[in-house]
Structures are given as C-alpha cells and as structure tokens.
Amino acid sequence: MRPDSEDDIVISTRIRLARNFAHQAFPRKQNEESAKATSEKIASILQPKHFAYFTMEQLTPLQRLVLVEKHMISPLLAKRKFGSVLLQQDETISVMVNEEDHLRIQSLQPGLRLKEAYDAAAAIDELLEQQIDYAYDEQFGYLTACPTNTGTGLRASVMLHLPALTLTNEMKQLIQTMPRLGMVVRGIYGEGSENLGNMYQVSNQMTLGKSEADILADLQAVTEKIIAREKEAREQLLYRAATALEDRIFRSLGTLRYARTVSSEEAATCLSNVRLGINLGYIEDVAVDTINTCMMLIQRGFLQQYAGSTLHPEQRDTARAKLLREHLIERHTENNETNGEKGDDSYDV
Template sequence: MDLLTKNTRLKKIFDELFIDDDPVVFTTRLRIARNLENYVFPHCITKKDAGYLVDEVLMALRGFQGTFFVVPMAEIDNLTREFFVERHIISPEFAEDDPSKVLILFPEKGIRILVNEEDHLRISICGKKKNLEKMWNILNIFDDNLSRKLNYAFDDGFGYLTSCPTNLGSALRASALLFMPALKMAREIKKIFDTTLKPGYLLRGFYGEGSQSMGNLYQVATGPALGKKEQDIYKDVISIIEVLKQHEFATMEKINIRYIKTGIKNFLDKVYNSNSGIDSQKAIKGISLLLFGKNLGIIKVEAKLLKMLVYRVLPASIQIEAGGALEPEERDLFRVQMLRQELRGAYV
C-alpha cells in the first residue's frame, strides 16, 4: 500500500479508470499476447529464466518515450495486489508474491504490460468504445517499437505463438465490460448470447475468465484470433456491444419501475440513516440499482460517479481510500460513510 500512498501520481493513474459515458458500456480493452523466441512458455519456465526475461524486457524499454512505472509483484503487499485486481489492472492469477511477475505501466499511453503471466507479455490498453480505433493505433505502434528490441516467437503459418492456441494469429483480443441489469432480471443474457451472436464470442464475469457477474456487470470478449485481421477483431467487439445494447434497451421497457424505485429508496435509506455499516456485495447491489435507475430516468445522479463507486466500494479499494488496513466491520462503516458523502444529492 505504501506504493500508492507515497506516490500520489501513481495512485491517480489507478483512480482514473477509462469510464465510458455510454449507459451500457463501462470500459473497453484491447490486449495482445507476445512471447519471446528464446524462452519456454511461462507455465514451464524456471524462476531463473523468468528473471532473465524480465531483465531483457526492461532493457528493451529503455529509450521508450514517456514515463513508465515498474511494479514487481513481490515488492508490494497483498492489499495493493488485491487493489490492482479490483481495478482490472492485473488478473487474479497474476496477484502472487512472485519476483518474476512484473507490472509495467505507461500512464501517458494508457498501456499496461504484464510480464510472465499466461504469456511472457500481455500488453493491453483500456479506453472508451468510441476510441477503439485510436486505441489500436497506439497499441500497434507500441508493439512495433518493442518488436524491434525483442525477438518475438512468430510462425509464418500460425502467427504469434501463444501459450493458449486460441490466441494464435494476431494474438489480439478485444473485450468490454457491460452493464446489463434488465437482461439479467429477465434471465435473457445467455439466451441472447447463444442465439444472436456469432459462435466464438465469450461471456465472462466481472473479473474475466472463471469469475461471476457482479452488480449486473459482464465481460464480453472476442474469440480465437487465428485468420482474422486486427481491425476486424476490434470492430467485432463494437458489434457485440451494439447487439446486447439493443436487447438491453428493449428489455428495459418491460421492467416494473415501481420495483426498482422501491429498491433504490431502501438502499438510500440504509446509506443515509443507518448507524451500521454495509458490506461490499450489498453496496454493489445498491449502486447497480442506482445506475439502473439512472438509465431508466428515475433518479438524478451522475452516471460516472456511480460507475466509479462500483470499484471504490470493493474491499481492497475501500482500505486504500481509508489509508490503511481495516477489519471487516471497520471497512463496512467507512464504506457507508463514503457512500453517504458521495450520494448526498441522489434522490428518486
């Protein structure tokens, strides 16, 4: 946690999530996987060679324009690692006390590199749906520059060689975190996903593969990249978003607004008047109701504030905000006090 409390600039980077102003889209992401020619894949690599690989990557980044931060996972505490997971900076599997796992951040470019994850390099950029083409151009130029310093594992027939065969080809995956409460209430998400969208698209939970939905938030992602052009891949995710968005809006018209209003009033009453705390799951459920109410036009509150609150109420994030580790009961009390302050102007 010292990493964040002492470096206010770095803390600001993590607080400034690329929240979309779209009512359904939280954020979109492009991610490429790269491996180095002279090393075995991460699941087979020795700790010694993994360390050499980190050194080689850092050497290659010397001379790159712009400031970047290097964050070895072994040099930060559990709370900070959990915070990174909550903010979708790293994957849950990456949050280990392992000196060979290193996070590299280029804040001006919005680029993040995970070294020694499932692949040697997972390079990603996050942003708004409308900026996907610009995001791809930034990521592509960065990757081209890095490829001049590192020997990527590449095959003329299969493209970039990756740990998982589904990433072969361009090794690009596009994804979006979507807010779909109406479809969730109507139990229509999986049905629409299975019957309307092309095979290969992926539906995941809040933290990606293997996780559950939280606050009516789902991650949707493009599938295998082999044989597809990069532009077609990131345009695919736009198509996914638009299809699901249309179904979400159509389903919203069938929702019992009185039920939503009652849920919102009960949550706000708890926030404003209760002397007890509120845990993260109940907080996220309540914030999700508020955001749904905003989309339905029955509550006046800034959508971006609500989207940020989804992250801020999570266990590690609330402790970072409080300035130190807290017991569960202390977290719950601090959380409700923070919500009371932030939602003081919210009303139905």
C-alpha cells in the same frame, strides 16, 4: 425519461495482445534467471517512454490487489513470484510480464472505443517488436501458452452494464448464445470471475483464423446488438413494471445513503440500480461519475487503501457503508442547500 446513450451501457473497452519471446520457455517453465531477464529487457525499452516499473515481489499484497481491482494486472499475475508490470502514467496502458505469456500488452479506454484502444496497444507492440524477436509462425501466427490465444494474440473486450437484461432473466440465454457468435461473456475480472453489479465482459473467443480488423468489427457488431437488447429490456420494464422498478431504484439509493453496514455484493447491486435510475432520468442529483467512483472504492483492496489500514470483513462492511454515505449524502445535502432546503444533520457523514 431520457433516452439511454451508448456510454450509459458500455463502461469500458479493453484490448490485450499476447506475445512471447522466440526460443525461450513460456513463463510456467521459466527459471528465475530467465524470468528476471525478460522483465529487465521489457523495462529497459518502456521505462524511457515514461512507464513505471513494478515487480510483484516489491509490491505488497494490498498493492497487488488494488492493481487487480483497477484492471491493471490480472489475478494470475498478482500471484506470479517473478511477474512484473509496466504502467503508463495515465494508466490507460499496462504491460504485464511473465503472466501466462511473456507479454500481455493491455489498453483501456472508457466507453465503446475499440479502434482507439487497439491503436494504442498496437503502438506499444510495434515499439517492442523493434527490439524483441517474437515467437511467430507463418502458418499459426503469434505463438502463445494457451492455444486459444494463438494467431493474432488479440483479446478484445467490452465491459457492459446490463441490469435490465439481468432483471428480465435474458442474460442466461444471451450467455449461451455468445459462443455461436465466436464470443464469450465473463465477469468483471475475466475468466472464472462472477458478475458484480450487473457488469459483464464480452470478448472474442478465438484469435486464430481472423484478422485483427475482423475481430474488432465482429465485437463491435455484437456489442451494438447487446446494447439494443438492453435498451429494449429497459423499455419493457418501464412499460410493464414501472412502479416496481422505481421502487427498486429508490430503495437502493436509500440503502446507499443511510445504511450502516453493507456487503460488497449488496453495494454493487444498489449502485447498479442507482446507475440505472440515473440513466432513465429518475435520479437527477447524483452523477454517474460518483457511481463509478463508488464502484471502484467499495472493492476490498481499494476500501482498505482508502481506510489506510487492514480491515476484517465486518470492518470492511462498516467502512464501505460510511464511505458510500460520504459520497452520496454530502452531495445530496449540498444540492438541497443550493435549492434552499436544509440538510438532515442526524446522519454522520
């Protein structure tokens, strides 16, 4: 078994900065004219910097759903009639306009890269602040619609794959412990969302009373401790239940390669198990990048975009299974043929 690396456990890092215009009502109290003026102002600054601009009104429900699934916008912004988003070409930066606050500057990076993600968001923040008068108080810092964001306005988070802590029933205790450390654990889409595929977001809980550097340092330290606990839990599983763990991993791989109908929850669980199998060295003919792609494509919006049509739940389950077979059997067959083995032609791919 190969040792787990940090990036086997940390999927991504996200930095979000909440900002508001001075002397202007927050989005929940804005009228249509003010909301549109806010969007147009931000667009005038960022479009020349190679940002694409989209209003929620011009996007279809499916397009908005895909942006939510890609973590480019929040579920709340997707519902905002006068909301908009500006996306950098490589999609590492998105700026949500008229969500809960006038501005939500968001930076995404793969793996545990808090400083890199923060520096990218701060550069956009500095650019905007040169032309916008932010709502700021000398005592309280940046003023926001929700008091928990007041201060630095910084919400830093890491997305973690924690299957061993979930299997050993340690996640409940970990989630309960986090608030005492000033942190919170949420599902993959943030507040109010559920864990999917053993993926969890860990983020700072408060933004007032700490500097940006302290918030990032605290999250880095907590994340490193969670990584260590996940590695310990994996070692425990290998020591105490290696056969059961191996069986779980390969049953999941079999489901993904041969099932004809798969729900999003089952697919996510199986992909999580296979990812763990790759990390532990059980599975060598599937790449982690393939699992990452599948985790994205099995979601409701992506699946329908991939299919090119609207799908009912039963149709989505069938399409999801076919897509998974295409991504996993084809690669498996190619590897077998490369090694002088004949692929099984009895399965449609």
